Amino acid sequence: MDTDLDRIAALAAARRDEFEVLCYTIDLLEDELPDAALDALIDQIAAPIIAAIDCTRCANCCRSLDVYLTPEDAARLGEALALPPAEVEARHIDRAAAARMGEWGRLRAHPCPFLDGTLCSLYPHRPETCRTYPALTPDFRWTLDDTLDGAGRCPIIYHVLDALVIAIEALERSHPPESPV
Ligand code: SF4
Ligand code: SF4
Numbered sequence: 748m749d750t751d752l753d754r755i756a757a758l759a760a761a762r763r764d765e766f767e768v769l770c771y772t773i774d775l776l777e778d779e780l781p782d783a784a785l786d787a788l789i790d791q792i793a794a795p796i797i798a799a800i801d802c803t804r805c806a807n808c809c810r811s812l813d814v815y816l817t818p819e820d821a822a823r824l825g826e827a828l829a830l831p832p833a834e835v836e837a838r839h840i841d842r843a844a845a846a847r848m849g850e851w852g853r854l855r856a857h858p859c860p861f862l863d864g865t866l867c868s869l870y871p872h873r874p875e876t877c878r879t880y881p882a883l884t885p886d887f888r889w890t891l892d893d894t895l896d897g898a899g900r901c902p903i904i905y906h907v908l909d910a911l912v913i914a915i916e917a918l919e920r921s922h923p924p925e926s927p928v
Contacts (some may be wrong), residue, residue: 765912769908773785786887793903800906802903813853816845816852817851820874820875821840823872824839824872838855839854841853841854880901883904894908
């Protein structure tokens, strides 16, 4: 499975229109593929892709994404860094930028300051968003814009969308639109 980040970025850019049509089609298929069924399909498609991709050799999300934090995340960071909460906030957390996005806090720096090569230096204490990324389910249908934006950055997302194109085409063939009478 291709995990070369330059190639994934180029492929995702070249297929952007195709993936946008996919998202539009998924919106239209709400009756044939309700949210729970769509999430189940995504989990089925994603499982072998996630198993085949070694995130410890990639870390592109850690280099490129905003990491939003909760107070609980900040407390865990303090534990890992052996710093009091005020010091963690002063050094690492941008509350103002996060507030503009309706969030509690955000790590200040890109790449993430806790990234060591391609590994997380405080993995057991990492924030919740790091644990769930790329967060394909639940609610795949309602987070499609974020997923689409991640296709050029995350090989898992790219390959899930690639496989989903084929799965949705098969579904459309099995549910052809009714002909006008
Ligand atoms: S805290 Fe760890 S997992 Fe989260 S972005 Fe930083 S390096 Fe990556
Ligand atoms: S979640 Fe995606 S971008 Fe992050 S390390 Fe894994 S493959 Fe790379």
